[in-house]
Amino acid sequence: MDLLVERADVWAADIQDRPGGLAEVLDTLRExxxxxxxxxxxRRPEKPATGVVYVTPLQNDREIRAAAQVGFNVTQSLHSVRVMGPDRPGIAAELTQKLAVGEINLRGFSASVIGKQFVAYIAVDSLGDANKAMEILSKV
Known part of the structure; x- marks a missing residue:
């Protein structure tokens, strides 16, 4: 199967848990x-009136400067791998099974299908795990 497997830097920022809190930071990035x-x-239940937003990618100095102005930092504790390819029934189960066999513990998994393609973001705890996951998934 032809899969595109690559690391994805994830950026995170706290946001206010109120109407427009997310819109404000996303508008800054759009601009x-x-x-x-x-x-x-x-929402962040442990921190009342606060939420968190994660985004990817930020690709140039202008975007990174704007992101920093609204509190974004690249996450150091969350490492992500993006996988894209042709959709088919059971692809998420196959990917997660391969990672389980490779002893990769997932911190998070998000996937979506658009048309005939899927995209999945796989979060792991370390750069080493991300590299190992990429190696495993490159062979699918």
């Missing part, structure tokens, strides 16, 4: 020209 491929936002 800087960011063409985001992946966004996850959620």
């Amino acid at each position: 800087a020209g960011a063409d985001l491929q992946f966004i996850i936002a959620r």
